[in-house]
Amino acid sequence: MTELYRRICWLLNRRRAERELAEEMYAHLAESESDGRRNPAFGSTLRHLESTREVWGWTWIDRLFQDLSYALRLLRKSPSFVLTALLVLALGVGVNLTAFRLLLVEITPTVRDPDTLVELARWFPDGSGNTIAWPVLAFYGQHAHSFRAIIASHEDSVTFGETEPGRDPVTVRVNFVTASYFAEQAPPLIRGRGLAVFDESADAEPAVVVSRRFWEYRLAASPSLIGQTLRLNGKLVQVAGIMNDPKGRREDLWMPLAKQPMIVEGSTLLTDWTSPSVFGVARLNPGITVHTAEEESHLLAVALRQSHPEAVSKDERLGMAPFSSNRMHPQEIAAAAMAVTLIMLILVVACANLGSLLLARGIARDREIRTRLALGASRYRIVRQLLTESTVLAIAGSMVAWLLSAIAVEIFLTANGDPKNWALALDWRIIVATLATALFAAVAFGLVPALRLTGSAPHGGRARAVFLACQVGASCILLIVSGQLVRNFAKLLILDPGFDYRTTLTLSPGLQAHGYNDASSQYYFDNLLRGVAAIPGVQSAAVTWLPVWGNISSGFIDAGRKVLINRVDAGFFSTLGLRLTRGRFFNSAERNVVIVSDSFARWHWPGQDPLGKLLTNVSPATVIGVVAKGGSFDVQDTDAMAAYYPILPQDFRDASVVVRAFRNPGLLTAPLIAIARTPDPKLRPAYTLLSTAYDGAVDQSRRLVSILSALGLLATLLASIGLAGLTGYSVSQRTREIGVRIALGAPRSGVVRAVLRPLAAPVVFGITLGILGAAAVSSVLRHNLSSLRPSDPIAYLTAVVAFLVIVSLAVCIPARRALRIQPAQALRHD
Amino acid sequence: MPERPELVPGTLIMLVLRVLQTGPLHGYAISQRILQVSGEVLQVEEGSLYPALQKMLMKGWVEAEWGVSATKRRVRFYSLTPSGRHQLTAELSGYNNMTEAIQAVLKFA
Numbered sequence: 001m002t003e004l005y006r007r008i009c010w011l012l013n014r015r016r017a018e019r020e021l022a023e024e025m026y027a028h029l030a031e032s033e034s035d036g037r038r039n040p041a042f043g044s045t046l047r048h049l050e051s052t053r054e055v056w057g058w059t060w061i062d063r064l065f066q067d068l069s070y071a072l073r074l075l076r077k078s079p080s081f082v083l084t085a086l087l088v089l090a091l092g093v094g095v096n097l098t099a100f101r102l103l104l105v106e107i108t109p110t111v112r113d114p115d116t117l118v119e120l121a122r123w124f125p126d127g128s129g130n131t132i133a134w135p136v137l138a139f140y141g142q143h144a145h146s147f148r149a150i151i152a153s154h155e156d157s158v159t160f161g162e163t164e165p166g167r168d169p170v171t172v173r174v175n176f177v178t179a180s181y182f183a184e185q186a187p188p189l190i191r192g193r194g195l196a197v198f199d200e201s202a203d204a205e206p207a208v209v210v211s212r213r214f215w216e217y218r219l220a221a222s223p224s225l226i227g228q229t230l231r232l233n234g235k236l237v238q239v240a241g242i243m244n245d246p247k248g249r250r251e252d253l254w255m256p257l258a259k260q261p262m263i264v265e266g267s268t269l270l271t272d273w274t275s276p277s278v279f280g281v282a283r284l285n286p287g288i289t290v291h292t293a294e295e296e297s298h299l300l301a302v303a304l305r306q307s308h309p310e311a312v313s314k315d316e317r318l319g320m321a322p323f324s325s326n327r328m329h330p331q332e333i334a335a336a337a338m339a340v341t342l343i344m345l346i347l348v349v350a351c352a353n354l355g356s357l358l359l360a361r362g363i364a365r366d367r368e369i370r371t372r373l374a375l376g377a378s379r380y381r382i383v384r385q386l387l388t389e390s391t392v393l394a395i396a397g398s399m400v401a402w403l404l405s406a407i408a409v410e411i412f413l414t415a416n417g418d419p420k421n422w423a424l425a426l427d428w429r430i431i432v433a434t435l436a437t438a439l440f441a442a443v444a445f446g447l448v449p450a451l452r453l454t455g456s457a458p459h460g461g462r463a464r465a466v467f468l469a470c471q472v473g474a475s476c477i478l479l480i481v482s483g484q485l486v487r488n489f490a491k492l493l494i495l496d497p498g499f500d501y502r503t504t505l506t507l508s509p510g511l512q513a514h515g516y517n518d519a520s521s522q523y524y525f526d527n528l529l530r531g532v533a534a535i536p537g538v539q540s541a542a543v544t545w546l547p548v549w550g551n552i553s554s555g556f557i558d559a560g561r562k563v564l565i566n567r568v569d570a571g572f573f574s575t576l577g578l579r580l581t582r583g584r585f586f587n588s589a590e591r592n593v594v595i596v597s598d599s600f601a602r603w604h605w606p607g608q609d610p611l612g613k614l615l616t617n618v619s620p621a622t623v624i625g626v627v628a629k630g631g632s633f634d635v636q637d638t639d640a641m642a643a644y645y646p647i648l649p650q651d652f653r654d655a656s657v658v659v660r661a662f663r664n665p666g667l668l669t670a671p672l673i674a675i676a677r678t679p680d681p682k683l684r685p686a687y688t689l690l691s692t693a694y695d696g697a698v699d700q701s702r703r704l705v706s707i708l709s710a711l712g713l714l715a716t717l718l719a720s721i722g723l724a725g726l727t728g729y730s731v732s733q734r735t736r737e738i739g740v741r742i743a744l745g746a747p748r749s750g751v752v753r754a755v756l757r758p759l760a761a762p763v764v765f766g767i768t769l770g771i772l773g774a775a776a777v778s779s780v781l782r783h784n785l786s787s788l789r790p791s792d793p794i795a796y797l798t799a800v801v802a803f804l805v806i807v808s809l810a811v812c813i814p815a816r817r818a819l820r821i822q823p824a825q826a827l828r829h830d
Numbered sequence: 831m832p833e834r835p836e837l838v839p840g841t842l843i844m845l846v847l848r849v850l851q852t853g854p855l856h857g858y859a860i861s862q863r864i865l866q867v868s869g870e871v872l873q874v875e876e877g878s879l880y881p882a883l884q885k886m887l888m889k890g891w892v893e894a895e896w897g898v899s900a901t902k903r904r905v906r907f908y909s910l911t912p913s914g915r916h917q918l919t920a921e922l923s924g925y926n927n928m929t930e931a932i933q934a935v936l937k938f939a
Contacts, residue, residue: 003888003889003890006888006890007885007888008887020896020906021880021884023904024856024857024880024905024906025876025880027856027857027858027903027904027905028857028858028861028876028905029876030903031899031901031903031905032858034901035862047877048877048880048881050878051877051881052881052884054881054886055881055884055885056884056888276902532925535908617850664888
């Protein structure tokens with residue numbers, strides 16, 4: 001340790017130390033001369049100084065600086081090469097860094113200690129439900145020893161601000177939560193305070209916490225918001241704090257669950273033991289396993305059944321799953337890994353590209369390298385010198401990439417509506433990843449050329465072919481896979497849900513939240529339909545249990561595939577305009593019948609006539625009709641397997657109306673809301689224009705498509721740069737040969753063939769590799785994206801042809817140069 | 831000029847340490863002392879003396895201090911440190927063991 005200390009001291013005082021040493025050695029010389037003992041062996045003092053300096057073991061720093069300054073000098077001399085290399089590297093590394101950053105944003109947990117947080121669900125012997133009645137959840141929370149805290153949340157749409165007559169109210173989403181939400185689960189606050197237990201007491205002023213998004217978009221980021229009042233559903237509430245948006249959720253406001261009945265008038269949420277309406281999350285006590293907690297909940301449910309037999313069914317208990325909003329599902333992880341692999345391919349292309357460029361450049365530097373070897377430089381020393389050059393390039397390129405990706409991530413996050421995350425750019429994982437990628441790239445594209453160029457064998461040919469095949473192969477994989485995905489999503493862009501969504505809207509009065517029962521709900525809807533039909537401009541209206549495009553999960557599993565269900569009234573099909581391929585629609589008040597989608601009919605009764613068959617998955621029902629498409633469930637899936645049942649009396653509490661307008665449905669919203677509120681001014685109906693929902697879904701896909709296409713094109717661009725550069729070098733290298741060919745009367749086609757022939761084998765090999773690789777990647781992708789077609793020859797063909805065309809164009813430029821070579825000049829070329 | 835015998839490898843540091851045991855000396859004086867004591871046999875070249883001295887400085891076996899030589903030149907005097915004395919003892923005993931062993935082989939083989 002002290003030795004190291006002395007060595008560092010020496011390094012720090014190195015100039016003085018060397019000066020003193022020189023002085024000492026000259027004094028030695030002078031002494032021995034005055035002694036008359038001129039030492040013949042005294043040789044060069046400089047050489048002695050050099051070897052004495054080596055004792056301290058720092059000479060590698062000198063060499064490094066020599067290498068660096070030499071590398072910089074050389075790179076400064078060839079700016080076009082440096083620019084190409086930086087561009088290629090910045091793109092190759094930048095894409096990787098961007099992906100890595102987005103992945104980090106995705107996986108960074110926002111919840112403290114997520115391992116002891118579990119999501120609660122009710123499990124019964126024959127199914128499960130993910131919402132719980134508040135009194136039941138409170139009962140578990142009070143009596144279970146496994147839980148340190150329970151967190152309940154319930155979302156409602158409420159109107160925000162003063163609503164003037166004749167104007168549409170702004171609907172915002174309020175998450176009614178227990179105070180424990182802020183202690184256990186909430187993201188960090190920006191200002192003010194979170195909700196606390198005292199906010200839940202009956203005489204507390206109603207307090208609200210505002211999301212960052214809401215603060216910025218609706219309240220113009222007002223700096224003095226805390227303590228001001230907002231009007232929700234006409235009630236005044238006081239702002240307590242501003243909070244970051246929870247990841248992956250779109251909530252505007254948070255209020256105490258205890259104040260929900262105050263905002264949503266007539267709500268029985270807090271007292272109704274039978275309607276499951278809140279989401280429950282629990283914080284387990286230290287050392288408690290999920291199993292123990294589930295067992296305990298089973299015992300508690302039995303006890304609860306004694307006092308409230310209507311609240312829990314027999315053998316009911318709580319099921320617990322890890323808190324999910326912070327974790328990626330295994331499927332998502334697989335998809336992310338896939339994306340990372342594809343994106344890594346870009347880096348492979350970039351490295352192979354630079355490798356071949358370096359080789360080509362190295363051949364031009366052959367004379368320099370041979371001279372240095374002849375002057376006694378060791379091969380190791382020259383390889384090190386060449387690697388230093390690549391490292392300098394790689395680090396510079398990665399720095400540009402780092403900057404580019406920081407910008408890209410911000411653009412992406414902003415486009416996605418997520419909060420900015422500049423701090424991420426300085427995250428140590430990003431720095432490490434940048435440096436690691438830079439070093440990996442430097443070795444990947446620098447080592448092989450360095451070894452080939454200093455080797456004694458005649459160099460370059462095979463290594464270049466391998467580099468070439470690598471980049472062609474990787475680019476092809478990317479182009480084919482992205483082409484497939486683009487085609488897949490392009491289908492969505494022109495998707496046809498099987499009905500005209502442009503003049504349709506849905507209106508949800510939210511009866512359940514306002515304490516309606518089955519009978520009063522049905523009565524309400526009967527009146528509403530009559531009133532809506534009387535509005536001028538309304539073509540027809542119908543009642544549906546689940547709103548259009550509002551169901552991606554309710555249903556049953558049939559032979560391993562999910563079948564979505566909905567319950568609708570007789571007018572639903574004609575209002576939406578769903579096309580019937582066989583059979584008939586419901587008659588009013590018909591029971592025990594079902595209408596299935598064509599895809600489900602083909603799945604369940606392949607090759608048979610489904611009409612008259614009995615479907616027993618939910619409750620026994622006879623198939624009376626088949627609709628062409630199940631496109632009313634999930635906007636992303638136009639051909640869902642689906643079954644429609646007649647609406648049941650208990651469905652009306654949650655039901656919505658579907659309204660088809662003759663022309664512009666936007667004009668109907670105000671009269672519709674007015675009619676929906678006429679029987680009960682407490683209600684705050686929410687509407688959705690289906691065209692808006694559709695555009696939102698398509699917009700997301702459009703963004704994905706553009707990203708994917710950009711990746712594929714980027715890879716192709718990189719490969720073209722590489723091929724063009726390579727051809728250019730080979731033309732300039734073979735100038736004399738080509739000149740001789742032209743002088744001897746070779747036809748133009750012969751010259752071009754001679755120039756391009758060495759490319760042929762690697763390109764063909766690379767494309768084959770690419771097709772095989774793409775097939776492998778697609779088979780994995782299909783596993784995750786079930787809508788991807790098994791094999792898409794058009795995507796393969798288009799990709800390969802597109803690749804060839806782009807590459808041919810790129811290679812044209814140097815090939816033309818070959819044709820313009822003047823034989824007389826060429827022969828003078830050295 | 832008669833051929834001088836080469837210094838036995840690895841002994842230079844030991845010799846320098848031993849010479850310094852009697853008191854601080856500067857570089858030239860060290861080589862002169864070794865030359866005189868060895869009866870003009872062991873000539874220490876500057877090209878090996880100074881690297882050895884630097885190594886000893888690095889190891890902390892000697893300390894250096896500027897002073898003035900008998901010929902009024904500014905020179906650096908080297909003196910043993912406690913750890914240098916330790917090192918000398920260790921090297922001496924190692925060397926003695928080695929020579930005894932070699933002698934034994936030469937005599938009795």
